[in-house]
Amino acid sequence: MTAHAAPTPGPTPDAGTQPLLDVRDLNAFYGQSHVLHGVNLHVNPGEVVSLIGRNGAGKTTTLKSIMGVLRSRTGQITLGGHDITRLPSHRVAARGVAWVPEERAILATLSVKENLELPPARRGGWSTERTYEAFPVLRERGHHPGSKLSGGEQQMLATLRVLRSAPTLLLLDEPSEGLAPVIVQAIGRMIETLRAEGMSILLVEQNLNFATRLADRHYVFVDGEIVDELSRAEAHTRRGDLLNHLSV
Numbered sequence: 001m002t003a004h005a006a007p008t009p010g011p012t013p014d015a016g017t018q019p020l021l022d023v024r025d026l027n028a029f030y031g032q033s034h035v036l037h038g039v040n041l042h043v044n045p046g047e048v049v050s051l052i053g054r055n056g057a058g059k060t061t062t063l064k065s066i067m068g069v070l071r072s073r074t075g076q077i078t079l080g081g082h083d084i085t086r087l088p089s090h091r092v093a094a095r096g097v098a099w100v101p102e103e104r105a106i107l108a109t110l111s112v113k114e115n116l117e118l119p120p121a122r123r124g125g126w127s128t129e130r131t132y133e134a135f136p137v138l139r140e141r142g143h144h145p146g147s148k149l150s151g152g153e154q155q156m157l158a159t160l161r162v163l164r165s166a167p168t169l170l171l172l173d174e175p176s177e178g179l180a181p182v183i184v185q186a187i188g189r190m191i192e193t194l195r196a197e198g199m200s201i202l203l204v205e206q207n208l209n210f211a212t213r214l215a216d217r218h219y220v221f222v223d224g225e226i227v228d229e230l231s232r233a234e235a236h237t238r239r240g241d242l243l244n245h246l247s248v
């Protein structure tokens, strides 16, 4: 940690507010390779929080660790005060965590509608009809193979389909990556809609404009550590620092 800028004291949860997600002293490993070093972060109910950092800094590994996809880790992860550290990923999902991976995981041989209806529907989750109303292109392409959608349409499908399961926490890995500005704006509006409905979101992003427009707080990752935590206002006044952390 000493090699990097010292973390500034960032905003902490309001007194009396229990974080929805609380990650303590997370260390993660790929075989012998130790890639996360004592990560501490939290997401409050209804908050949008971003993880910012260069390629390879450990952002995706953090999401995989929370989701229980990467099992080789130490530390503690709680959701709504319950320890989920040792739960397999399907049980983490059943507790209300939904992960939209960077590669979007659209099944090419299934139709758009079949892809949409893959996650288990739960009470309070989005119906197929509601999804079509939110993004009518999916209705128009309902019977096309998933592979025929554009990158932006795939991102919309990948994000909207997990809402069927009525998650309380959404883990979004680089939703704007490789997409045209108009679809990035549409994804931004969707995230704002979900926030307005009370969803908590942990967002991995390298698009600084996108992240700073949407997120209430930001954690900066360098080499598997969090080296800074910024409020929404600080992300604007200290934009130069953030750009330095993202430049190669």
Ligand SMILES: Nc1ncnc2c1ncn2[C@@H]1O[C@H](COP(=O)(O)OP(=O)(O)OP(=O)(O)O)[C@@H](O)[C@H]1O
Residues within 6 Å of the ligand: 030, 033, 035, 053, 054, 055, 056, 057, 058, 059, 060, 061, 062
């Ligand atoms: N399956 C894997 N096996 C071994 N090492 C891995 C694996 N996945 C990631 N790593 C390594 O772990 C470190 C953190 O990677 P991670 O994918 O979490 O970074 P990131 O910040 O999400 O960046 P990116 O945007 O490139 O995915 C990197 O050094 C990466 O090379």
